[in-house]
Amino acid sequence: MSATTFDAAYWSARYAAGRDQWDAGTVTEPLRAYFAQLGPADARRILIPGAGRAYEAEYLHRAGFSEVYVADIAPEALGALQQRVPDFPAEHLLLQDFFALRGPYDLIVEQTFFCALDPKLRPRYAKQCAHLLRPGGKLVGLLFEGQVGPGNEPPFGGTRKEYRRYFEPYFDFVHFDAAYNSIKPRADRELFICLQKKADVVA
Numbered sequence: 117m118s119a120t121t122f123d124a125a126y127w128s129a130r131y132a133a134g135r136d137q138w139d140a141g142t143v144t145e146p147l148r149a150y151f152a153q154l155g156p157a158d159a160r161r162i163l164i165p166g167a168g169r170a171y172e173a174e175y176l177h178r179a180g181f182s183e184v185y186v187a188d189i190a191p192e193a194l195g196a197l198q199q200r201v202p203d204f205p206a207e208h209l210l211l212q213d214f215f216a217l218r219g220p221y222d223l224i225v226e227q228t229f230f231c232a233l234d235p236k237l238r239p240r241y242a243k244q245c246a247h248l249l250r251p252g253g254k255l256v257g258l259l260f261e262g263q264v265g266p267g268n269e270p271p272f273g274g275t276r277k278e279y280r281r282y283f284e285p286y287f288d289f290v291h292f293d294a295a296y297n298s299i300k301p302r303a304d305r306e307l308f309i310c311l312q313k314k315a316d317v318v319a
């Protein structure tokens with residue numbers, strides 16, 4: 117059973133009803149730019165939790181990264197990736213609750229997953245990311261800044277000050293600032309984050 121109020125049935129119903137406004141239909145520019153500077157493709161272990169239709173996983177897979185994993189509680193999401201990219205390794209499709217995943221990973225990619233969780237789970241999200249990463253591993257991606265959504269269901273926004281509180285116990289802040297290259301509908305509403313797991317942290 118999911119640890120979230122917004123469980124698998126909730127997300128499956130949103131996919132079925134086409135209430136998937138988060139779906140950018142392609143890899144988003146901030147993440148594409150980040151991936152482009154990673155250097156040659158390698159076997160680092162990359163996790164995309166709450167991956168949805170997982171265009172970022174498709175991008176990394178096609179670029180030659182061989183250890184890309186996607187996790188989602190909604191079968192529709194993983195099914196969409198499998199259909200688009202039949203050679204994506206089936207064993208890298210994790211139909212699992214993020215909070216039940218096991219690591220280790222070198223990189224976790226965040227995009228509209230943190231905002232999809234009940235905000236009371238945010239401290240656990242930060243701890244679980246730290247738990248899943250090797251020391252020195254990174255959590256990289258985008259967080260909404262300010263109010264987004266209706267308030268009673270995802271997406272949920274927040275503030276830099278609030279976010280810092282969750283991540284500071286486990287991570288060094290390599291980058292934590294307004295994104296300059298957000299996709300248009302998210303312009304001026306996103307932080308780009310690159311948080312590195314502290315060497316001495318036990319999570």
Ligand SMILES: C[S@@+](CC[C@H](N)C(=O)[O-])C[C@H]1O[C@@H](n2cnc3c(N)ncnc32)[C@H](O)[C@@H]1O
Nearest residue numbers: 127138166167168188189190213214227228232
């Ligand atoms: C707002 S969508 C974002 C999808 C994707 N990241 C994107 O940018 O298109 C949130 C996704 O998280 C998934 N999800 C929600 N709670 C989850 C959990 N506890 N564990 C794994 N996936 C979860 C949902 O099924 C949904 O596909």
